[in-house]
Amino acid sequence: MSLSGRALKRKKKIAEWVVRIEALHKKYPRLEEISRLFAQMSLEIALMGMGKGKMGMSHEELLKGQETLQAEKSALMKQYNLPNNMYNVWWDCEKCQDTGFIGIGEKCSCLLQEEIQTRLKCSGLGPEQKQQTFNTFSLDWYEDKERYRLILQQSINFAEEICERKKAENLFVCGPIGIGKTHLCSAIANYVLKAGVNVVYLKSGKILEMLREYKFNLDKFEKSFHNELKSLFRVDLLIIDDLGTEVATDFVREQLFYLFDERINYQLPWVISTNLMPNEIGKTYEDRLSDRIMGTSKILKFTGQSIRQLKAISMKSSK
Ligand SMILES: [Zn+2]
Incomplete structure (x- = not known):
């Protein structure tokens, strides 16, 4: 409120x-x-x-x-x-008599809680994703546990750097579908949201749809949409899920380049999750985009079997 x-x-x-x-x-x-x-x-x-x-x-x-x-x-x-x-x-909150503040400038716990809820609502995380944390990221599903322990630790480090507003290397989370990439991205989002960082989490298709709508209907848009779009460029942390699933037209290449370039200029971090391998970014889009992304990112590479399938198998066999 x-x-x-x-x-x-x-x-x-x-x-x-x-x-x-x-x-x-x-x-x-x-x-x-x-x-x-x-x-x-x-x-x-x-x-x-x-x-x-x-x-x-x-x-x-x-x-x-x-x-x-x-x-x-x-x-x-x-x-x-x-x-x-x-x-x-x-009052709903006796402590601050619903002002949201205790004393001068000190936020009451009710206001902080409310802000977390607002950030969560604006984040774009789905209901299931809101439950996905570092604690529930289980290493049990992975054969190569050392690799995933490291990936988990690097993600936690990243989230902590973001919370402390330190300059963090972006993350490039790649690997096949159904292997826990989304869970990891959600965990990062949930972690930093609690610490007061604003996050926008979107499928790359949705981002491009927004950019397309904006470009072709420039005069018709209301202020709320401008703000939504602006948040892509200026939000504290942007998480793009499923990069590479959209058709890479000239428009897509140009817009993505513009987006990443802007965020680099403003020193704002991002996380990309994708099925593409690092060397495929240049082929799918263009080299200058690949340079921008790979030149600023730490690569977290997922390999192995789909957890989604493994979970489905284990559920069936336990019935
Ligand atoms: Zn209060």
């Missing part, structure tokens, strides 16, 4: 509180009386401090009176089965 959204929500909560107290006092007039008397005494105490008291009561008497009123109020509330916080505004 935006800050103005929060301000609006706070206003509603306060309005709800006023209505609730009015209804309460209508139902239980004695409670209203107690509130009024209590407030009068508070005012009198303040006036006495300025030498303008007019009730003719001493400071002690006033405090004692307030104490008695408070006790009566508590007893009545108990008798009427009213919650203890009846007289409070019912």
